[in-house]
Amino acid sequence: MQVKEHTRVQKTQNTEITDGMLVTQTLAGDQSSFEVLVQRYNTPLFNFICHLLGDYDLACDVSQQVFLQLYISMPTLRTGEPLKAWLFQVARNRCLDELRRKRSIHFSELESNHDDDDLSPLDIMPDTQPLPDEMAERSDLKSALREAIDALPPKFRSVVLLRYASQLSFSEIGKTLNMPEATAKTYFQRARPLLRTAMAKHWKPEQVAEAVS
Structure with a gap:
């Protein structure tokens, strides 16, 4: 199955259709409903994975593998709640598999969600295209934020990444990382002053406020 990068499905009233309804319609043979699900989650999932x-x-x-797993798993999914947390959990597990395969590193502590998580989630591919002058400062600011997140205590990193990069709610973060919602929120709140402190060494207060909102 090939997931379409750009779907032509009409967006009219799509936001009013629940994930469960789209799953039910897909199982009934309506492939456009699956395309709506892909459209709904493709961008935040891809950003998280990248x-x-x-x-x-x-x-x-x-x-592609995550959406394929979604398609295959549809008959057994709970359709009474959004799929976002489930999708991000699948994506995270797939990423861990790839990191283990590529780097031959044991990530058993990641899979069990222990606090000694060594993953650096924002070690992303550098830009290959030169930035215009007017965007250079913003790019530097984003790089500084990535470095600050990378330097966070390990137990905070995934929570901050899911909140900033993927815009998950604390409830969804908790489900994705198998921790209570209150714990996810506490980790995030404790991480923010650490980010501000790290960035304040080289950036003005208003720039730090822009980056760590």
Whole structure:
């Protein structure tokens, strides 16, 4: 199955259709409903995967695998709640498989969500295109934020990445990382002053406020 990068499915009232309804319609033979699901989650999932792997082409492959797993798993999915947390959990597991395969590193502590998580989620592929002058400062600011996140205590990294890069709610982050929602929120709140402190060494307060909102 090939996931379409750009779907032509009409967006009219799509936001009013629940994930469960789209799954039910897909199982009934309506392939356009599956395309709506892909359209709904493709961008945040791809960003998350690309940030974790730091490899654009591999991220494309893994993204395809995640949606393929969604398609295959539809008959057994719970349709009463959004699929976002489930999709990000699948994506995270796929990324860990790829990192283990590529780097021959044991990530058992990641898979069990222990606090000694060594993954650097924002070690992303550097830009290959030169930035215009007016965008250079913003690019530097984003790079500084990535470095600050990379330097966070390991237990905070995945929470911050899921919140900033993928815009998941704390409830969804908790489900993705198998931790209570309150713990995810606490980790995020504790991480923000650490990010501000790290960036304040080289950036003005208003620039730090822009980056760490």
